Amino acid sequence: MAHARSGLTWAFAALVPLLFLGVFFAWPVLAIVHLGLRDGGLLDELTAAGTWELVGFTLGQAAASTVLALVAGLPVAFLLARCQVAGTGFVRAAVMVPFVLPTVVVGLAFRALWPDGGVLPIVLANAFFNVAVVARTVGGLWAHTDRRAEDAARALGASRPRAFASVVLPALLPAIGSAASVVFLFCATSFGVVLVLGGARYRTLETEIYLRTVELFDLSGAAALSLLQFAAVLAVLLLGGLARRRRETALSLRGKADVVRRPTGGEWGVVAAAFAVVLTLLVPVVGLVLRSLSTVDGWSLAGYRALTGTGERGTLAVSGVDAAVNSLRAATDATLLALTIGVFSAVVLVGLRRGRTPWGIGEALDTALMLPLGVSAVTVGFGYLITMDALPGDLRTSPALVPLAQALVVTPLVVRIVLPVLRAVDERLRQAAATLGASPWRVWREVDLPLAGRSLAAAAGFGFVVALGEFGATSFLARPDAPTLPIVIARLMSRPGQLNSQMAYAACAMLMVVTIAAVLLIEKLRVPSSGEF
Amino acid sequence: MSLRLTGVGVRYGAVTAVSDVDLAVADGEVVALLGPSGCGKSTLLRAVAGLERPSAGVVAWDDEDLAGVPVHRRGFGLVFQDGQLFPHRDVAGNVAFGMRMHGVETEARHKRVAELLELVGLGGYQKRKVTELSGGEQQRVALARALAPRPRLLLLDEPLSALDRALREQLAVDLARLLREAGATALVVTHDHDEAFTLADRVAVMRAGRVRQVGPPTEVWRSPVDVDTAKFLGCGKVLPADVALDLLGITVPGRVGLRATALRVSPNGELEGVVEERVHRRDHVRLLVTVRGEEFEAVAPIAEPPALGDRVRLSVDPDGLAVLGDQADGGE
Numbered sequence: 001m002a003h004a005r006s007g008l009t010w011a012f013a014a015l016v017p018l019l020f021l022g023v024f025f026a027w028p029v030l031a032i033v034h035l036g037l038r039d040g041g042l043l044d045e046l047t048a049a050g051t052w053e054l055v056g057f058t059l060g061q062a063a064a065s066t067v068l069a070l071v072a073g074l075p076v077a078f079l080l081a082r083c084q085v086a087g088t089g090f091v092r093a094a095v096m097v098p099f100v101l102p103t104v105v106v107g108l109a110f111r112a113l114w115p116d117g118g119v120l121p122i123v124l125a126n127a128f129f130n131v132a133v134v135a136r137t138v139g140g141l142w143a144h145t146d147r148r149a150e151d152a153a154r155a156l157g158a159s160r161p162r163a164f165a166s167v168v169l170p171a172l173l174p175a176i177g178s179a180a181s182v183v184f185l186f187c188a189t190s191f192g193v194v195l196v197l198g199g200a201r202y203r204t205l206e207t208e209i210y211l212r213t214v215e216l217f218d219l220s221g222a223a224a225l226s227l228l229q230f231a232a233v234l235a236v237l238l239l240g241g242l243a244r245r246r247r248e249t250a251l252s253l254r255g256k257a258d259v260v261r262r263p264t265g266g267e268w269g270v271v272a273a274a275f276a277v278v279l280t281l282l283v284p285v286v287g288l289v290l291r292s293l294s295t296v297d298g299w300s301l302a303g304y305r306a307l308t309g310t311g312e313r314g315t316l317a318v319s320g321v322d323a324a325v326n327s328l329r330a331a332t333d334a335t336l337l338a339l340t341i342g343v344f345s346a347v348v349l350v351g352l353r354r355g356r357t358p359w360g361i362g363e364a365l366d367t368a369l370m371l372p373l374g375v376s377a378v379t380v381g382f383g384y385l386i387t388m389d390a391l392p393g394d395l396r397t398s399p400a401l402v403p404l405a406q407a408l409v410v411t412p413l414v415v416r417i418v419l420p421v422l423r424a425v426d427e428r429l430r431q432a433a434a435t436l437g438a439s440p441w442r443v444w445r446e447v448d449l450p451l452a453g454r455s456l457a458a459a460a461g462f463g464f465v466v467a468l469g470e471f472g473a474t475s476f477l478a479r480p481d482a483p484t485l486p487i488v489i490a491r492l493m494s495r496p497g498q499l500n501s502q503m504a505y506a507a508c509a510m511l512m513v514v515t516i517a518a519v520l521l522i523e524k525l526r527v528p529s530s531g532e533f
Numbered sequence: 534m535s536l537r538l539t540g541v542g543v544r545y546g547a548v549t550a551v552s553d554v555d556l557a558v559a560d561g562e563v564v565a566l567l568g569p570s571g572c573g574k575s576t577l578l579r580a581v582a583g584l585e586r587p588s589a590g591v592v593a594w595d596d597e598d599l600a601g602v603p604v605h606r607r608g609f610g611l612v613f614q615d616g617q618l619f620p621h622r623d624v625a626g627n628v629a630f631g632m633r634m635h636g637v638e639t640e641a642r643h644k645r646v647a648e649l650l651e652l653v654g655l656g657g658y659q660k661r662k663v664t665e666l667s668g669g670e671q672q673r674v675a676l677a678r679a680l681a682p683r684p685r686l687l688l689l690d691e692p693l694s695a696l697d698r699a700l701r702e703q704l705a706v707d708l709a710r711l712l713r714e715a716g717a718t719a720l721v722v723t724h725d726h727d728e729a730f731t732l733a734d735r736v737a738v739m740r741a742g743r744v745r746q747v748g749p750p751t752e753v754w755r756s757p758v759d760v761d762t763a764k765f766l767g768c769g770k771v772l773p774a775d776v777a778l779d780l781l782g783i784t785v786p787g788r789v790g791l792r793a794t795a796l797r798v799s800p801n802g803e804l805e806g807v808v809e810e811r812v813h814r815r816d817h818v819r820l821l822v823t824v825r826g827e828e829f830e831a832v833a834p835i836a837e838p839p840a841l842g843d844r845v846r847l848s849v850d851p852d853g854l855a856v857l858g859d860q861a862d863g864g865e
Contacts, residue, residue, distance in 0.1 A: 433612040434604040436631035450621045
């Protein structure tokens, strides 16, 4: 087999996803950068006092949310990774629900509890959303950490807290750091939650960009803010990347060990705390359902019935049902597109590592694929608005734009779920198949595909719910006559009228049901402790 | 129907794993590549399979250069150390895999699967999950899987090394019988000389990426080509001919290698030594003795072994001697 040739083939194959990212991510984002720099908007913004207040609030609420998510997530991580108690299956699924809920739904769920909004619900909602990230990321490493190191420390005379502080915590720090950076990123670029709960009073960079573009038409100011946010995001991503690299080397040192035990003594306190966290997470979810059913006249299905119409005084251009159909259609297209690009990229990344290709093209592709996760969806959506009319076929007004932007958000998740599974397939299994007469394509079909099949289905389900709830980019790109459900919900909430808000809550409840069903399905399909989320 | 390697070398960047190997495997012959770990034997095997690209030389089958033939068209079966069975297929699915790739009809496949499972002693295992098999059973399935598409050449990479000792010895005998019955042409990589000598018609000893000696097992065992080969084959001590005559009273044409069994404790022995160390082995007691100021390994029967410090009589057993020299170069 000509290895040099196959290495080159993989390198060329890597250009396909890179080209996609170039056109549908780098170009729009760079256009924003250009716009921000050109009109001197950046300097104006940097010297304006309001800008630094915005930055301060953005970072402050993100930091507070991150701390809260860590405090709430760690007991859950312990429960999932180390404890053999009834109900862990339920906890595993329940903790995932908030993470995949559409941001608008989360925002609205908290508004049902705090009708006036404010800083506290913003922080709570952002933390609520991200407990799953902490529990999953830290729990994943915790489950792989050899319990015998802890036992050795105990045997050497360390008390339980001492053993935790001196052995367990240092081993977990990379995962905690990585989780914290991801959560901070999500909270700093959180859009739907802040828009719904903060209104005009509490604004972050992300919502300010949106308001300037949509309400004030201050494009250069918005671009300057995007640039500022992009710089901050890049810094956090780099820090997180460092933590992740440390974690991967740490992980490779340890095999899977049987680490699940029945908790003893003080550990029951931690278990109780974990269950308390999970029950708290369910409060907004249940509250939302109750709110969708209760009107001033008592319990009623009025909100759900109203979904067939266009809201009070014709608030919407289309009916709620039409919007739901739009949502399903766009999410399906986005999922298929993201699966195609994501799986192709994962295969290329595995092939690149195998073929020992020089020039670090594998690392470049890996990093490039993660970038869309870090750059705010609002920036991407805004970027599409100012670049896509240059492409043939008048893409800017095309309905294909929404699925394209959603696919960009979903693709990194697909890669992160599928890649670890493909990497875990023993190379010699492929070689065994080849010596038995399977061509490279046949090897992929007979070995890789069946082994990664479950994770592919999980990635599809996960991608679908994320696309379904995508709000930031979609809010820029959806045409007024073809909104998706999250857009409709936001619109209904921003307009007065008892029926409108009733209808918004009903739409949220429906979106939530679809999401929860998808999460339960993913949980069934998930290959144990593979992938990051 | 034969494999011929001419001047084969494999390099990883600046590291040379294999260099200048000439070797032939004739039709129906089993050749063992024997050497310590890291000597390049597995790399050579992978080059034959087509999994590594030789940086020099020619791998040819029936005088056809295989350089342009990809792995899946070579028709060589490969068995890994740890089986590498497909976890998502049952036993029958694993064994039938190669035949499916070659488009063998379903009925013929079923028949051949049953036949092969019978051959490896796992008759009726078709529907078993491979993840529920023991290590030895997994290796048997891996062997059946490799044999099923009737490969031109069978490549075995440390096929028994992952198993525990008793099972390994049993399976080595079974494997030798299987290879003979199937009339297979095979290249076996191993670091264990017992295994090599059980399985192979000829043994190629490798060290530091080169083949040092090729020959029938007895020839390689009795006449290692140089000191390092003699040491690898269990000779703890190598003496020049004059020293051997002087110390032990034996006459040999060249340098002589002594295995532990060369000196045996016996009441009528013509040599005398003092016991310095004693270790119990499975079927004998291993001693370190001093004979005329020089330390030697020796063996004693398990019953009534001598104690430390004892003076013992020792006799020389010719079976424990290996005569070194270029006359045993083997080659071809």
